Amino acid sequence: MVALSDRLDFVVGEKAARQLDEAFGIRTVNDLLRHFPRKYSTGSTVLGEDSEPPEEGEHVTFVDEITNAELKTAKRDPKRKYLVITLGHRRPKVTATFFNPRFIKKGLTPGVRVMLSGEVGYYKGTMQLTHPAFLILDSGKGSRSLAKIAETSKDDSGGLDLSAFNREFFPIYPASSKMQSWDIYACVRQVLDVLDPVPEVLPEEFIRAHDLTSEDRALRDIHLAENAADRDRAQRRLTYDEAVGLQWALVARRHGELAESGPPAPRKDDGLLAAMMARLPFELTAGQKEVLETLSAELTGTRPMNRMLQGEVGSGKTIVSVLAMLQMVDAGYQCALMAPTEVLAAQHARSVRDILGPLAMAGQLGGTENATRVALLTGSMTQQQKKQVRDEVASGEAGIVIGTHALLQDAVDFHRLGMVVIDEQHRFGVEQRDRLRAKAPEGLTPHLLVMTATPIPRTVALTVYGDLETSTLRELPRGRQPITTNTIFIADKPRWLQRAWERITEEVRAGRQAYVVASRIDESDKNNGDGEGAPPATTAVELFDYLRSGPLSGLLLGLMHGRLPADEKDAVMGAFRAGEIDVLVCTTVIEVGVDVPNATVMLVMDADRFGISQLHQLRGRIGRGEHASLCLLATRMSEDSKAGQRLKAVASTLDGFKLADLDLEERREGDVLGYAQSGRTITLRFLSLFEHRDIIETAREFCRSYYETHPDDPGMALLAAQFTDTERVEYLDKA
Template sequence: MATLSDRLDFVLGKKAAGPLAEHFGIHTVNDLLRHYPRKYSDEMTTAGENEELEEGVHVTFVDTITGTTTGDMKPQRDKKGRIRKRKWLRVTLGGRGRAVTATFFNADWMIPELVEGTRLILSGEVDYFRGALQLTHPAFLVLESPGGRTIGTKSMKTIVSTSGATGDDLLAAFERDFFPIYPANKKVQTWEIYACVRQVLDVLDPIPEPLPESFLRQHGLITEDEALRAVHTAERSAERDAAIARLTYDEALGLQWALAERRHGELGESGPAVAPRDDGLVAAMRERLPFELTAGQRDVLEVLTAELAATRPMNRMLQGEVGSGKTIVSVMAMLQMVDGGYQCALLAPTEVLAAQHARSIRDVLGPLGMAGQLGGADGATRVALLTGSMSAPQKRAVREEVAGGEAGIVIGTHALLQDAVEFSRLGMVVVDEQHRFGVEQRDRLRSKAPDGVTPHLLVMTATPIPRTVALTHYGDLETSTLRELPRGRQPITTNTIFLKEKPRWLERAWQRIIEEVGAGRQAYIVASRIDESDKDKKDNKNGGPPPITVVELFDRLSGGPLSGLRLGLMHGRLPADEKDAVMGAFRSGEIDVLVCTTVIEVGVDVPNATVMLVMDADRFGISQLHQLRGRIGRGQHPSLCLLATRLPEMSKAGQRLKAVAATLDGFALADLDLEERQEGDVLGHSQSGRAITLRFLSLQKHLDVIVEAREFCTALYERDPGHVGMAALAAPFTDDRVEFLDKA
């Protein structure tokens, strides 16, 4: 007998288990039984004579061979270097009135067996060649042969043997209301997976139930044992539906248990407790703030202040709309740690954003950030910046400042993660634009703290996150949200330009930019790619013309509609010093119009910019467009965002752009973005690069299930952190084949 934890090579043998491990990462009985069918086909018996079958549909035909054709394959050398000549065989099934062909390669042994008059089962995926229906190298099983022999594909013979069917009842093994079709490939076909599943189920011990009976009753769920058997073998749709309902909870519970393990694993460590002071940098900073904090900022700061004063390390995500004031909140939190004698590290995804953080934090601190400098306040700290493009002497000087403890706030890019960077007393890590970094990267920075200390962690994102995603992908973090924008933020009007229907609107857009510049303001013009070598994955996906490149757009505008203005070019392939120079010139007003890529998506703050035109806007995601739009509307004047596309207004992409134009609510747009994306895109990737998918649990539809699972797992983990059954449910999200939360 077998249990869920048993290795498949012991249960099935190495020959059957090897391909499952190689191609699907399936190693145990539990892995195999949770490789759920991707669909159930009701076409496992003879398809109707006039039935139209879609390409790619897995179908089984039961018919008689009415014709055969053979031919020679290209000679090949075997492992010993000998030339082998092989033949292919094509059989035609015509007894049903509609011809179906099936082609087999390396078919020498089949030719004398699969002759006219042979009745057989053929099973495979439908393909069409010049309008004719065909199957290529399908699974097969002979039912009646003129020669009297019963031959077939091993997987189909295994299905027959496991079903107990014999003689005239062979076909009964395949006549089912629902037949499972598994995620498969050419090396491991769905029949082979099904055969392995049947073999395992025949020897499987009753599966222990990990959930309390009261939980099952409350939610009307069947047992784990019933569900894992029925999802693969159920004859009736009602049984299958009951299994899916239970396994949906399994996925939610496994996910939340994995997250609970991570939360408690970190929370059990020792955090640097720093109580707020009345006479430190925080108090001085409050006195010099040139504006009043919003109610939302004050509420979040109250939470952060309490968590930084506790011995349990803070693990919190701060999300908020572009311009909602996350940065000043993080600065106040970092100053609390500096007051306690600790250093803080702020990790940013790009050099442009890191440099801007350093500039804005120095500006807001003023004398409080000028320790050791003329004009510095008593008790001041120092703000250091470290990026990869700095010269070796510059990097060395900053590292010495950090190692010596002189810099209380250290801002940088991935350069902060290098082994050469050592902190004197790191107590807090702030990660900006969290989705640009993985868990491993933020943990690597936290590991630079003194032994026995786990720094507090604050991750920030201006990309609004649906609640289901916050409870799953970011489920190891507590969440705070800033929805209120600071006073004085100007409204942004967004319009779409459908160039095919209204080509003259683009001319009006150029004129509007000229008018804004004439009034003393500035503009962004955004393109989706740099040049022709920068291939866009969506070039063929949307069906529209290839997008204009930023280099081409810059040249066209410089000599055309905007020739009278001062244009700057900005993209990610420019050297860092050139990017800084262009950005500095735009910020100081020496450049009127910045023609750029999404390098300005986050962090670039130019209050005088009031217009943004996004070319080929259909090439951008919903949240990305919302991020880009947040670069304007940051000053005294109302702003305008124009989304231009060459796709039709009624196309899916056109409707998506209209949805973005219709609202400034980033959270509503985040929900819309989630609806359009595959769950695996949201959840991250395994180490092998495959997207992690939830087969039954939907981040769009099952918020209630996710919330219930989180509450259940939180409570149970407090009582029994070593729960064996829950650990089994969490295995797909915690074993060494999956970095569940790595979204870098």
């Protein structure tokens, strides 16, 4: 008998174990039993001569006598042979084709009784199997997988018991060229025949409360259940296993940080934070005040804060983070704010300096007595500029350090790093966060605040960012103007696009500015979104040339994209911000962080090539000033197409959280989880972020409470192992 932790080579043999390892990374009994079927083929029974013909693509099994065997020569390659056998006297006729038949042609001859199993196809009324698995019934020789099953499927007289192949549901496994589904099924049967009863991993009261089948029954039925009801119960139990395993891994990580030393920063009544609160030119919203109180309390403690702040574009996340950083500076610590682009980093530095005023002018004329300094570090700076900034950081003169990935370089040393802020956190991996936090003094774990303007569905937040506590800003600051969004279906109403250019001209004549966004830079850019039936994308370069000599010829146009040198990007953005450019033709380089209050209209060309969340992000670049704004989504797809319906959905609401749920519904979790945080795919076989919110939340609450009393529960550790012991989600082990 074997246990889940046993190595496979002792159970299925060295050759099969090696192939499973090479193809799927499967090494133990537990690994194999959790390589679940990807689907179940119904009707995969032994078909008699009077059976109804199966549908094309169905997985079928035949047992019959070979009535004809013909060795043929390929027309295109005379050296290539293939064997075609005819099975019995069936109607419709049944044939099977075997390529490279040198070693099997002597066994597959007329008069031999065989079993054939594979997916059926039809050609000119003939039922065909191409290179199916086969078994010669008299000798037991044949395809490795069927031969293995035959060895363990004898009746009382020692003959072959066909019931092993005669099933209502047949498991079809994720397979490879070296390990076919039949091979995997044979290994699974071998393992289950000798498997000890599987110990229960979930508490008995949890199983009863949710009417779950046992772990042992689930792991057997998911592979061998004879009916759909048993299979469904097994799948439901394994869905709970995935939810609990992932949540346990996350709660274990959160509790693991309780023992770490965070930098305590009690709030002062006479420091920079108090001075900044007194000179704020506006009143914080109720939501901002609530989040700030939460952050302030956590920064006071010795447990490192790990919090995600999400909120709509313009909801005021940045000022909240600045106030939190000032509390750390008051306590003698430095703060690092990392942004994904130089444009955004420079804008953060500019806005932080502006709002702090004399509080950010340490050592300068006009600076207050307790002022700090705000430093900016980006990759495009000269070596001399970088050295000067690094000196300010190393000496502690700079209390707030803002930068891009340049902050991660070994040459950057902090004097006393106490807090890390990551803006647009989805642009960074946990490894990068980790490297920045590691620049703190030994024995100190900096507080962490990650911010995102891309609203995250609750289920994604619980399963991907569950190691972070979440705060949300939903209300917009007073004075924000509404944004009207309309969709232009160019093929149906080409005049509307012409009207859009006229509308942009009218806005500029009224003293305002506009964005025109394209999905590609030029023809050398990859065909972002090009798909079957989709017209080619209009590039930013050709759009710029067309507009300045055509519909917008009387206006001042600028071109902005990711391949421009950093100094050119800065110059273009500076000119646009200063009002020296009327219309900025650009790519998604302006997607985050760009703040030009005078820009009131945006036209997105080929909007069907952008995701829902991305369109919402782009739209957030307007509506930031005193005037109402207009966003136009132009597409050459039809209104009733899937893309057209998606664009209409974006146009119908400004609620980013509603759009995030719609995005999850459309893309499903494969895309959403993707390479989130870790840079590696998270594999959830049964748990669906879209369908199983209730199970995820149940698992979250259970793990939170159960960990308090059973932190070393071995069953929970086993469920969590798939999310902590593999490279797929290595980020869960990061601190």
